[in-house]
Amino acid sequence: MLPKENIVIGFIGIGVMGKSMAEHLLDAGYPLVVYSRTKEKAAELLMKGAKWAITPKDLAEKASVVFTMVGYPNDVEEIYLGENGLIPNGKEGSFFIDMTTSAPSLAVKIYEEAKKNGIQAIDAPVSGGDVGAKEAKLSIMVGGEKEAFEAILPLLEHLGLNIVYQGKAGAGQHTKMSNQIAIASNMIGVCEAIIYAEKAGLNPENVLKSITAGAAGSWSLSNLAPRMLNGNFEPGFYIKHFIKDMKIAIDEADHMGMEVPGLSLAKSLYDQLVEKGEENSGTQPFISIGRTNRYG
Template sequence: MIRPEKTVIGFVGTGVMGKSMATHLLHAGYPLIVYSRTKEKAEELIENGAQWVHSPKEVAEKANIIITMVGYPEDVRDIYLGETGIIKSGNENTYLIDMTTSTPTLAIEIYEAAKKKGMHALDAPVSGGDIGAKEAKLSIMVGGDQQSFEAMEPLFKHLGTNIIYQGQAGSGQHTKMCNQIAIASNMIGVCEAVVYAKKAGLDPDSVLKSISTGAAGSWSLSNLAPRMINGNFEPGFYIKHFMKDMNIALQEAEAMGMETPGLALAKQMYARIVEQGEENSGTQALFKYWEME
C-alpha cells in the first residue's frame, strides 16, 4: 500500500482534466510537484500547497510516482523519451503513469524503455470528461504489469470509480480507442435527436427526460445534450483532442484490417466544424454541424 508520507507525486499537465485530478491527490495528503507549459493553469494548485518546477526533468528528479495528462502523443513522447525526459532523468523504481489518450504503440515503447531503467510504466487513459475529473468518478483503463497496477490502484481510487486492469502494456490505450469509437457514433445520434426534437416543435428538455433513462440512454445524452440545448459549447473535452483520438483509432483499426464506417463518418463531420473554427470547443459542438446545412 502506498503511503502519502513516503510518496512524492509529480503531475505533468494541469489542463481541463489534469487540474482536477491533481487537486484530488493534493487533498488526499500526497506531496505534489506540478509542471505545465502554462504556469497559470497550475496557480490554484500552487496556492493550495503544490510545488512548481520548471520542467519534466525536475519532476523526474524529485518524484517517485509521475502522472502525465497532456494533449498529444508527440507531447507524451517528448516528456518520456526526450533527451531531458522523464525516463533518462528519473530514478530507479519510479512509477510512470501516462493518463493521456495516446497510441498503444507509444505506450509499449515507453514501457520497454522504462523497464530497461528499472522503472514501472502504466498506460492508464481515462473517460468521464471534466465532470468525471471534478467528481473523481473517472473510468480508468490500465495497461502494463499487473503487479504495477496493483501497487498504484489505491492512487487511482482517488481519481476514479471504475478502475479496470486491461492487460499488458498498450492495453489501456486500446481500450480507450474502443471508448472513443463508441462515443463518436453515439455523439452523432445525440445531436440528431436534439435537432429532431427542436424541428418537431418539442421541448428538448422534456424529450431528454423521457429518453435519457430508457434504452437510448448514454453519458453523452445525459451530460452533453443539456449543454447543446443551452448553447453551452465550452470544452469538457476539446474537439481538437477528440480529432486526435479518432485519427489514432482509425489508424489502429486499419492496421488490424477492420472497417470503421461510423468512426469515419464522425471524423468527417467533426472535420467540417473544425474548418469553421470550432477546434477549441467541446465535443458537444458537433451540434453546430446541422446549423451549417
Template sequence: MERTAENTVIGFIGTGVMGKSMAGHLMSKGYKLHVYSRTKEKAESLVAQGASWHSSPAALAPLCDVIITMVGYPRDVEEVYLGDQGVIPFAKQGALVIDMTTSSPSLAKRIEEEASKRGIWALDAPVSGGDIGAREARLSIMAGGSKEAFEQAVPVLEAMGTQIVHQGPAGSGQFTKMCNQIAIASNMMGVCEALIYAEKAGLDPSTVLKSIQSGAAGSFSLSNLAPRVINGDYAPGFYVKHFIKDMQIALDSAKEMNLDLPGLSLALSLYERLARMGEEDSGTQALFKVYLQQQ
C-alpha cells in the same frame, strides 16, 4: 510496495481542464505534489494549495516516486517521457510512471520498454468521464501494463476514479480507450441528430430529453452533454481538437488490424468539418453546430 500518501511523492505533468482537478484530488488525499505545465499560469491554483512547480519534466522527475502525465497529443507524451529533458532519462530507479493521456498504444508499449531498461515501472492509464468525472473524482480508468505496476498504482488511481480496471499488458489501456472513443463518436452523432429532429418536429428538446435519457437510448452524452447543447453551452469538457486526435489514433490502429469502421470514419469527417468552422477549442457537444448549418 503499496503507494500511499505517507510514503509517496507524486509528480503531475499537465494541469489543463482535467489534469488540474485530478492533481487537486491527489493533494486532498495528502500526497505531496510536484507539478509541471508548459504554461505556468495553469498550475497557479495548485501551487497556491502547496504544490511545487518545476520548469521541466527533467527537474521534476528525480524528486518523485510516482509521475502522472495528462497532456494533449502523442507527440507531447513522447517528448515528456523520452525527450532530452523527459521523465524516463531522469526518473529514479523504482519509480512508477502513469500516462493518463489518450495516446497511441504503440507509444505506450515503447515507453514501458524504455522504462523497464532503467528499472522504472510504467502504466498507460487513460480515462473516461470528461471534466465532470475529473472534478468529482469518478473517472473510469483503464490501465495497461504489468500486474505489479498496476497493483502499485491502485491507491493513487483511487484518488481520481471509481472504476479502475487492469486491461492487460502495456498498450491495453490505450486500446480500451479507443473502444470508448469509438462508441462515443457515433453516439454523439445520434445525440445531435435526435436534438435537431426534435426541434424540426416542433418539440421542446428539454422535454424530449426527460423521456429518452432514462430509456434504451440513455448514455453519458445524452444525460450530460445534450443539456449543454440545449442551453447553447459549448464550453469544453473535452476539446474537439483532442477528440479528432483520438479518432485518428483509433482509425490508424483499426487499419493495422484490417478493420473498417464506417461510423467512426463518418464521425471524424463531421468533427473535422466542425474544426474548419473554427470550433476546435469547443467541447465535443459543439458537433450540433454542424447540423445547425443544414437548416
C-alpha cells in the same frame, strides 16, 4: 501497495482535466510537484502547497510517482523519452502513469524503455471529461504489469470509480480507442435525436427527460445534450483532442484490417467544425453541423 509516507507525486499537464485530478491527489495528503508549459495554470495548486518543477527532468528527480495528462502523442513522447524527459532522468523504482489518450504503440515503447531503467510505466487513459475529473468519478483503463497496477491502485482511487486492469502495456490505450469509437458514433445519434425533436415541434428538454432514462441513455445524452440546448460549448474535452483520438483509432483499426464507417463519418463531420474555427470548443458544437447539413 506503496507506503504512503514514501510517495511524492509529480503531475504534468494542468489542463481542463489535469488540474482537478492533481488537486484530488494534493487534497488526499500527498506531497505534489507539478509542471505545465504555462505556469499560470498551476497557480491555484501552488497556492494550496504544491511545488513547481521547472522541467520534466526536475520533476522526475523529485517524484516517486508521476502522472501525465497532456495533449498529443508527440507531447507524450517528448515528456517521457526526450533528453530532459522522465525516463532518462527518473529514479529506479519510480512509477510513471500516462493518462493521456495516446497511441497504443507508443505506450508499449515507453513501457519497454522505462523497464530498462528499473521504472514501471503504465498507460491509464480516462473517460468522463471535466465533470468526471472534478467529481473524481473517472473511468480509468489500465495497461501494464499487473503488480504495478495493484501498487498504484490506491492512488487511482482518488481519481475515479470505475478502474479496470485491461492487460499488458498498450491495453489501456486500446480500451480507450474502443471508448472513443462508441462516443463518436453516439454523438451523431444524440445530435440527430435533438434536431428531430425540434423539427417535430417538441420541447427537446422534455424529450431528454424521457430518452435519457430509457434504452437510448448514454453519458453524452445526459451530460452533453443539455449543454447543446443551452448553447454552452465550453470545453469539457476539446474538439482538437477528440479528432486526435479518432485519428489514432482509425489508424489502429486500419492496421488490424477493420473498417470503421461510423467513426470515419464522425471524424469527417468534426473536421468541418475545425474548418469553422471550433477546434478549442467542447465536443458539443457538433449539433451545429446537423442543423446545417442536408440530413439535419
